[in-house]
Amino acid sequence: MNDCLFCKIIAGAIPSERVYEDSYAYAFRDISPQAPVHVLIVPKAHLSGLDGLTGAEDRLLADLLRAAHTIAVQEGIDGSGYRLISNCGPDACQSVHHLHFHLLGGKQLSEKMD
Numbered sequence: 001m002n003d004c005l006f007c008k009i010i011a012g013a014i015p016s017e018r019v020y021e022d023s024y025a026y027a028f029r030d031i032s033p034q035a036p037v038h039v040l041i042v043p044k045a046h047l048s049g050l051d052g053l054t055g056a057e058d059r060l061l062a063d064l065l066r067a068a069h070t071i072a073v074q075e076g077i078d079g080s081g082y083r084l085i086s087n088c089g090p091d092a093c094q095s096v097h098h099l100h101f102h103l104l105g106g107k108q109l110s111e112k113m114d
């Protein structure tokens with residue numbers, strides 16, 4: 001999508017610190033990290049968010065979740081633990097409307113989820 005920030009990052013039109021890439025997924029460090037490890041995992045194909053899913057993307061979603069674990073291993077946080085979050089819609093403060101998962105770790109995360 002032309003005016004999508006994450007599509008521009010995937011295309012290389014906006015710089016990012018890439019940590020992982022495969023045929024379907026691209027992952028890069030969040031510009032405003034909330035934890036020592038804060039990686040955004042996005043599908044290369046534009047999907048607006050969890051609320052835009054139809055079921056046709058089920059395989060892609062499985063690939064993204066597997067990529068998250070691969071990145072956690074790569075970042076050395078698979079043993080200490082990590083959190084995977086996808087903000088969806090205004091109440092969750094979704095600011096970029098391209099499906100993405102936040103991978104957070106590298107410190108003791110809060111028990112509170114909000």
Ligand code: AMP
Nearest residue numbers: 016029030031032087093094095096097
């Ligand atoms: P969300 O609020 O869940 O939509 O998450 C969007 C995330 O994108 C935020 O955590 C931002 O810090 C992050 N972000 C925005 N612009 C960039 C960028 N150019 N490079 C890396 N991360 C970004």
